[in-house]
Each structure stands twice: as structure tokens, then as C-alpha cells.
Amino acid sequence: MERSSTIKRRDAVATRASILAAAHQRFLREAYENVGLRDIAGDAGVDVALISRYFGGKEGLFREVVSDEAKPHLFREPKSIDELPGFLAQLVAEDDDADRHHRMEMFVIMLRSASSPKAGDIIRELVNRDVLEPLAGTIGGDQGEMRANMLLAILMGVGVLRTIMKVDNFELDAEEGAECVERFRCLFAAALTC
Missing domain, CATH: 1.10.10.60 (Homeodomain-like)
Structure with a gap:
């Protein structure tokens, strides 16, 4: 039995x-x-x-598909606002093709279905819970939410560039890759200090 x-x-x-x-x-x-x-x-x-x-x-x-159970606390990893720009820059320029490919697929799924009332509600809930709230919590202060939204806008822009427009010129040698990471770090740092 x-x-x-x-x-x-x-x-x-x-x-x-x-x-x-x-x-x-x-x-x-x-x-x-x-x-x-x-x-x-x-x-x-x-x-x-x-x-x-x-x-x-x-x-x-749909909720189960878009819930990233592999890394549900990804945006909780940085423990301070000082770590955040470098963490996000590494995330954008990351070389691990499997992780990046998975994140880009999830991004496409969410983007395709965001205009649906039912799917849109699920997506907004998950983005708030898994991305914006952790970022705003790390940033803190009166403008934490606004700055978290700015960081997400940059991440979404890179996502659209890579997934929709198929422009992915971040496959660089080590020296160029380090420069790319530093430029993204400066961009994220600027979004936090505006």
C-alpha cells in the first residue's frame, strides 16, 4: 500500500x-x-x-510560472544602500548565461501579459513583493520607493533592450566587462542620489 x-x-x-x-x-x-x-x-x-x-x-x-522560486529573495541580498549599485551592476552584466536566460524569459512572460487585468494584478503583486519592497527597504528614507522605482526602470530598460530588441552587446572581454560593470554601477548610484 x-x-x-x-x-x-x-x-x-x-x-x-x-x-x-x-x-x-x-x-x-x-x-x-x-x-x-x-x-x-x-x-x-x-x-x-x-x-x-x-x-x-x-x-x-500563471502565478506559479512567474514566481521565481529559484531566487525568490534575489533583491534582498544587498544588505545596505552602499552595496546596491554594485550588486545591480553585476546582475545586469552577469556572465552566467543560464541565470540571465531564465531571468530574461521571466521578463518576456511578464511583459507579454502585463496588459491583462488578471495577469497584470499578479505581476504587479510579485514585482512589488519581490523587487520594489526589498529595494525600497534597503534604500530607506522618504524617497526609498521612488528610488526603487528608478532602479527598476533601469533594469526594465536593459531587459527590453536584450529581450525585445535583441541588442545584447554586453558580451565583452574581461577588461571591457569590468568597465561595463563600473558604468552600470555609476548609473545605479546616480539613481540613488538624485
């Missing part, structure tokens, strides 16, 4: 992962409103009812 429940649980985990992977690919290619649960279920090779069972429906599935 115990063995069959273990097998079912393992299958449930694999099925859930398959649904998430299929949804990720669908939301990467299409806006929230254009993605159907039947399409995702077909891509995952499962019955559409399993999406409701595991995620509660399309909104729950």
Missing part, C-alpha cells in the same frame, strides 16, 4: 512539473489572454482537469 502511494506521488510531481514547463513555454510565446488551458494540457500530455487540481486554474498556474 505504501509503495503505490509513493509511485502516485512521484507521478504527481512529474505531472505537475510537466504542466509548469508547458505553461512556461506557452506564456513565453503568447499573452495571458491568448493561452488556453487545453493548449497547456495538450502540450503537457495531461487531462485539462489536472491543471485545476494542481494549480486551481489559469490564474494559479
Whole structure:
């Protein structure tokens, strides 16, 4: 009896992962409103009812896709306002292709679906919780929120440049890379002192 429940649980985990992977690919290619649960279920090779069972429906599935559980506290890493410009500069110029590729895919998913009332609410909630609130908390002061928004605007601009416009000239040798990081550090520092 115990063995069959273990097998079912393992299958449930694999099925859930398959649904998430299929949804990720669908939301990467299409806006929230254009993605159907039947399409995702077909891509995952499962019955559409399993999406409701595991995620509660399309909104729950989308929330799970855009929640970056790999690094949910990324923007809580800098412990002081002095660390923030260097941290963000490294994040922008980072060479780890897998991490950057994942972040850029998440950015595209959010950008494609931000105009949807349902998806937009989810995106705003997650951006506030995972990005703006931690940044504003690190910055502190009366203008912490405004400065956090300025930092996010710079990050979003780089994201649009890389993902939508496909302009990514940050693949540099070590010396040029260090100069690029320093320039971004100065840009982020300026946004914090305006």
C-alpha cells in the first residue's frame, strides 16, 4: 500500500512539473489572454482537469510560472544602500548565461501579459513583493520607493533592450566587462542620489 502511494506521488510531481514547463513555454510565446488551458494540457500530455487540481486554474498556474522560486529573495541580498549599485551592476552584466536566460524569459512572460487585468494584478503583486519592497527597504528614507522605482526602470530598460530588441552587446572581454560593470554601477548610484 505504501509503495503505490509513493509511485502516485512521484507521478504527481512529474505531472505537475510537466504542466509548469508547458505553461512556461506557452506564456513565453503568447499573452495571458491568448493561452488556453487545453493548449497547456495538450502540450503537457495531461487531462485539462489536472491543471485545476494542481494549480486551481489559469490564474494559479500563471502565478506559479512567474514566481521565481529559484531566487525568490534575489533583491534582498544587498544588505545596505552602499552595496546596491554594485550588486545591480553585476546582475545586469552577469556572465552566467543560464541565470540571465531564465531571468530574461521571466521578463518576456511578464511583459507579454502585463496588459491583462488578471495577469497584470499578479505581476504587479510579485514585482512589488519581490523587487520594489526589498529595494525600497534597503534604500530607506522618504524617497526609498521612488528610488526603487528608478532602479527598476533601469533594469526594465536593459531587459527590453536584450529581450525585445535583441541588442545584447554586453558580451565583452574581461577588461571591457569590468568597465561595463563600473558604468552600470555609476548609473545605479546616480539613481540613488538624485
